[in-house]
Amino acid sequence: MSEIRFAPLARLADAYGTRFAEFAFEPGFVAAVDQHVAELRARLRGPSPDLSAEAPDPEDLSDYALGFLDALEEIGWQEPVGHDYAVCRLTAVCWLVREHRLLEPDVH
Known part of the structure; x- marks a missing residue:
């Protein structure tokens, strides 16, 4: 798997994977x-x-995430304190990455 090709997924996992802790409450x-x-x-x-x-x-998934991030940048989106549509969508991408171990070597 190309690290560059899947960089958007890695960046999202780092940025929004921390949101999983909020699931508890x-x-x-x-x-x-x-x-x-x-x-x-x-x-x-x-x-x-x-x-x-x-x-x-x-x-x-990487292509989708890149397009979604580009669209957010075009509209000047800023991450809110709470949860909006974009935060939920980005967290969902991270969930899929984690659930299916898409960034681990030898998965695909």
Whole structure:
């Protein structure tokens, strides 16, 4: 796996992976991130009749994350203290990276 190719995922994991600690005391945040994970899975894999939790393609997820970050930069988004749509989406990307160990060597 190319480290440069997946740099957006590594940066997001470093920046938003710390948000997982908030899951313990913010059930609404957990639910929102869960919905974003489901939306990302559907977006990256397309409609699926089963409920399998297959790992997303790391290249597709990296491309998506890069595009999402670019869009946030274009609108001048600043990370809020709480949780907005962008924080939930970025945390969901991190969750997929962690859950499927996408940054670990020899995964893909």
